[in-house]
Amino acid sequence: MKHQSRIQKSKEWVYRHSLNARICHWITVVSFVYLLLSGIMIFLQFPELYWGKVGFQGYPAVFRLSDWGLSWEEADALGNRRWGRSYHYLFAWIFISNGVIYLGWNLWQKKFYKKMLPSRDELRLSHLKADLGNHVRFRAAKGNAARHYNVLQKISYLMVLFLLFPFMLVSGLAQMPAFTAISPELIDLFGGRQTARTLHVVATVILVLFVLVHVIEVFVAGAVNQIRAMITGNYAIQAEDEK
Ligand code: HEM
Secondary structure (H helix, E strand, O other): OOOOOOEEEEEEEEEOOOHHHHHHHHHHHHHHHHHHHHHHHHHHOOOEEOOOOOOOOOOOOOEEHHHHOOOHHHHHHHOOHHHHHHHHHHHHHHHHHHHHHHHHHHOOOHHHHHHHOOOOOOOOHHHHHHHHHHHHOOOOOOHHHHHOOOHHHHHHHHHHHHHHHHHHHHHHHOOOHHHHOOOOHHHHHHOOHHHHHHHHHHHHHHHHHHHHHHHHHHHHHHHHHHHHHHHHOEEEEEEEEEO
8 A cells, every 4th residue: 555644734722922921012012113213203303423421513423324325404304303202201111111010020920931041951052053043044933842932032032121121221211311310320330421322222223123033033933823922822833743
């Protein structure tokens, strides 16, 4: 009898994201979009970045938008500092409160550490290399591997949560006269308000790159399944069994 081999595809549903993670995720998305757009509106009306304590038009800058083809006047006409400031301050507090609720809720839960912390085995160079290879080749995880975040995912989420987001908060506070009036040490920590502002923008660029890669990964892994999981919590795992 001729031996026939076929791939049977079956679906299994797993509960991937808690209600708290889903609500906080979408609040982060909306606040991030507003913070980015309003930040760009503020930046356009002062399109140069400086290092240290001093910065004004004509002072040696570390970045000038005019070097990239948009003059000060053209950028100024595109920006809107008043609109930008209102929305930036509003969403900064929504963003921070949401982050505190998310971390407060998750940090005392064992499953958060299980979900987010890479194991010793995952941190082995060979494992990291294999994972990077899968990412570069846009190869999505299947079967058992799709049940958990992969190690690069874990590392990037941890860096965003515990490094970049807090940095946005601290470098943002260092630019707020109302805050630095009561805590001037924060400006000294950065070596000047201009440095805090420049680093706030650098961290913005890093976050935008993270979001771009994150969205590409969502599409590589299956956008419908990923977005549905972030709305309903349920994630479909495609099992491949040789029969
Ligand atoms: C991840 C979220 C955030 C992004 C993408 C972002 C982005 C930006 C950008 C691009 C600017 C323009 C820089 C300039 O030209 O001055 C800016 C300014 C600023 N940001 Fe943020 N920011 C974020 C979060 C925050 C947070 C959480 C705070 C509050 C603590 C904050 C406080 C400020 C302040 C005070 C300014 C200066 C506004 C002004 O000149 O009136 N930002 N932000």
